[in-house]
Structures are given as C-alpha cells and as structure tokens.
Amino acid sequence: MLCRGGRNPGGDDDMKALVLAGGSGTRLRPITHTSAKQLVPVANKPVLFYGLEAIARAGVTDVGIVVGETAAEIEAAVGDGSAFGLSVTYIPQPAPLGLAHAVLVARDFLGDDDFVMYLGDNFVVGGITGLVEQFRADRPAAQILLTKVSDPRAFGVAELDAGGRVIALEEKPEYPKSDLALVGVYLFTAAVHEAVRNIRPSARGELEITHAIQWLIDHRHDVRSTTISGYWKDTGSVTDMLEVNRSVLESAERAVEGTVDAASEIIGRVRIDPGATVTGSRIVGPAVVGAGTVIRNSYVGPFTSIAGDVHVEDSEIEYSIVLGGSRVIGVRRVEASLIGRNVEVTPAPRNPAAHRLVLGDHSKVQIA
Template identity: 75%
Template structure:
C-alpha cells in the first residue's frame, strides 16, 4: 500500500499567516501539523508516500526532505492549482500505479492514529473506506448517508440541506477502482473535482464503500480557532522536561517543556506549555496551552492559550490570549488601549499595542 498526502491548497482561513507559509507547516506544540500525519502513516507500516504540493512546494520539500527522518520514502507530485481532492488523485496516477492507497489531508489532525483503519482495510478490502465523525455544522463538510447495513449509500459536498450529521474526515482508503471514478466525474460548481463525486460514482456503479465512525479526536486545522484547539489537545499530553535554564526567581507549574538553550528568568510558567530551543523569557507570565517557538524573546509580558512561531519578540504587553502569531514578529506597547488583545499576525509583522 502507498500513501498520498495532500499538502497544496491556499489556506485562506489562516491568512495572513499563509501568505508566507504553507498551512500544513503551521506548528502544533512546536511541530508542523503535517509531521503528525507523516508519523501516523509510518506507524501504520506504509513507506512509499507521495506528497502533492503546490505553490509552497519549496517550504515543504525543505522541511520533509526525502522522508527518511520519518522512516518514509517520499516522492513529490506537483499540482499546478488546487482543483480538488479527486484532481490530486489524477495527477498522482503514475505514482499510485495499481496499488491500494491511503489518501491523507496534510492539515488534518487525528488522535489515536490510523494503524487499525489500515489493517482493517487490508483484511476486508472494500473498494473504498472513509472516516466519518458527527459534527454540529455538516453543511461545511462532505456529508455521508448510510444505509441500514451501515454502508455508505450517498455523499454530498457541502450540501445546503444535509441528510445526516456525518462529516467525512480527511483520511480515505482506496483500491485502484477509484481511478476509473475520478476520470469520469465533472467539476463541481466550485470548479473542483470532488472526491465525494468520485465516491458516489463508485457507489452508483455497484462498488462497495465502507465507513468507520471515529470516536477519537479529529480536527481540520484550517482555521485559527481549530489550530489553537489542536495545540491545546496535544499539549495536554506533553511530558514535562526542563532542558534549558530556569533561574531561582522563576516558577514552573504543571506540564512544561523547556527546550535546550532556552532561558527562563524571573518568570511564571503555568503548563501545559512548550518553549522552543534558544528562546528567552524574562519577567513574564506564560499561561496554559501556549506554544512558544524557537529563538523567541518574551520580556515583561503575559501570553496564554496562544501559538507563537519562531524568532518573534513580545515586549511589555498585557495580556495576549487566543492568538496565533507568525515568525519574526515584533509586538510592543502603544500609549493607550485595552488590557486584553487577540492577534492573528503574519510573518515579519511589527505591531504596537497598549501595555
């Protein structure tokens, strides 16, 4: 079996951050969300992985390399425009050959991994197998309708009147039968080749499409709210580790990771928190569910429930919460303003706000 990981797309819901970075490379607990998917694929015993890339190909290639760090063999597959999930299958046809394959959306996060799903598929081998989860807003997703026997009988992409609350999660398993299906569908009203249409064609031509309703945590990290929530979930299971310097005037409470080369001076850190390598935190408070990237500087400030990317400096600001702050950002006080701030800042920004 092979794996096809989708790492193209424009990441419009994470702008302005994704004007300068791939959405799959935004970190969760200081590790790109894409890496969690690649690690799950490796644990499932799949080695040959094709990564579909678009405009951010260079960044993803630089981070993933040949895949050996994950125990994988990676092939990069260019997609000239994000024309739908089924289109990604089309452009990857030569790589996939006649093998079964797993398709994994690179900005999805699934607790518990996919090993059991892959093993079940290899034993039962339906023509396709999809993951489903119950959601409050099914109209924002691809939605599945199940028959009395639990098999999938219908699929719709972002329907105005959903027939169920069962949304498709960004993990799919296929036999080579899907290739005929993707060749025989037309673009949707969005101008994309939808994987829901390809799955529906499989059903309409008598093919078997199975599903699994997942109980484990799942998120599409395509928005700031979801990214912060996934960061919170991962940090809850962090193992405390103090590899950097914490002086006697600082207080460390709960699950806190301080990477090598970092210095905590005269500060209070309340976990779960992860602080990346070579960062410096002085006279500050870092509250629960916060990730501070590498080579950051925090002086006389308060930050909680936030993600701060590498090489960012925050000075004299109270209080930053529920924020996603990009790389090489500078945040400093202005003369007047509110005490609480919520920020979504792109890379290389400079912002002045009230202390």
C-alpha cells in the same frame, strides 16, 4: 514530473500513501501568505509531520506528497522522508483543483496499488493504524472515515443505510441528511482511478472526491465507512489551530532542559527545550518553550506553544501559538492568538495628556 526521494527498504509495497499539501490556506491568512498551512506548528511541530508519523506507524512507507505553490517549503521541511522512516515522492499539482484531481495527477506514482489519502492539514488523534489494518483485511473499493459534527453544512456528508453501509455522499449540502462528516483520511483500491476519470468539476470548479466515491457507490462498488469518536480537526482556521494545539499539549510531558533561575516558577507539564532561558517568570503547563527562547519577567499560561528564538519580556500570554523569531515585549495580556514568525508585539504609545489646537474663528470643539 515526479520528484522522487530515496527508497526506504523494508516497508509494505502493497500499499502507498498520498498526502495532500498543495492548498493555499486562505482561512489562516496572513500567516499563510508567507508559509505553507501544513507547516504551521502545533506544539512546536508542523501539522504535516503528525500525519507523516501516523502513516509511518501504520506500516506504509512509500508516500507521495502532492504540492502546489509552496512546494519548495514543503520539500525543504520533509526532505526525502528518511527522518520519518518514509520514502517520499513529490507530485506537482498545477492548481488546487480538488481532491479527486490530486488522485489524477498522482496516477503514475500510485500505479495499481491500494493507497491511503491523507489531507496534510488534518489532525487525527490516535493515528490511522487500525483503519489501515481493517482496510487491508477487507479491501473494499473505498473506505472513508466519518465523525459527528454540530454543523455538517461545512463538510462532505455521508448518508448510511440501516446496516451502516454508505449509500450517498454530498459535498457541503444546504440540508444535510446526517450529521456524519468526512474526515480527511480515505482509503482506496485502484477502482478509484476509473471513478476520478468519469466525474465532472463541481460548481466551484473542482473535482470532488465525494463525487468520485459516489460514482463507486452508483456502480455497485463496495464503499465502507468507519465512524470515529476520537478527536479530529481540520486545522484550516486559527480557532482550529489553537484547539489542536490544546489537544496535543494535553499529553505533553514535563521536561525542563533549558536554564531556569531560582526566581522563576515552573508548574505542571512544561517542556523547556535546551538553550531556552527563563528568568523571573512563571510558566503554568501544559506549555512548550522552544530552543533559544528567552522568557523574562513574564507569565506563560496553559496551552501555549512558544517556538524557538522567541523573546517574551514583561508580558502575559496564554492559550496561544507564537512562531519563531518573534518578540512580545511589555504587553500585559495576550490570549487565543496565533503570532507569526519574526513578529514584534509591543505596547502602543500613550496619547499625550495635553491637546495642541489651531482653530479658526467661530470654531466649536468638544474634547473627551
């Protein structure tokens, strides 16, 4: 059953967007035990929101969001889409059975319209406007986005002919035929619906979108690719989240709207939101501090995002993401860390200097 938000007039009705936000985010656990991976914030804004903004900028306003077990959280964050200039329809996916399966369950929403499929936990610097415009002009059956990676074995991999046409795709191959990985943005005409109906689940039990695109190639449909040299990340791991956070903060602008006392030092591109308080502290940008947060007698280093209502006191933190409501008190150094919501980080109690012993006869004890 589809759950449709309000329609936003004035958009392009010839093309839709399908955003996938149903995965469980196992590589980001324990954060994703209690939160959807697409809503983990980068520079204090959920990753999913960057994708929705990119879709809106490309002139696509009719958006279906495929949701799973975190549906309620996704719907609460995105609403009817009007905050992004979008009309959003929620499409339940009973289980995460693959990207091609998401296309199957979205069939009623998509109809026979062209569409862009966007993985909700992916991040593409520069957006997708040019890609969408090129697809609208040429209308191949499928257009995929590729980027060179150091280890293609973890991705879907494309093989191109001498003219740059896609001739084969493999999903996570042991022996990749190229270093070109599929980025989580795809564009399709209605031809893809026949393809997803005619493929079978892979060894891991999923309907792979790479198999559907290969079906299109095998049946002589026009499949094209665009190789991007810009920045792309799948934010599925803590390391990737921190790297995307760094990338976004690189373009941050200085805006000190909170309260900063005379004993504090704010250096470089630091955003301090209204209601935040900084006392006796040093913050070196790029960094962002959310509303209602208190930074006291502490050092906040570059590439750090601290969400709202956080308390940092007598501590040092750098190259990290701290989510809302957490407390970091008396910790001399935290770096390269992802700290969830309502977490408390404090020093461990010191071991006593004396040892209290109860020993039986003929014992031997070594004390360090």
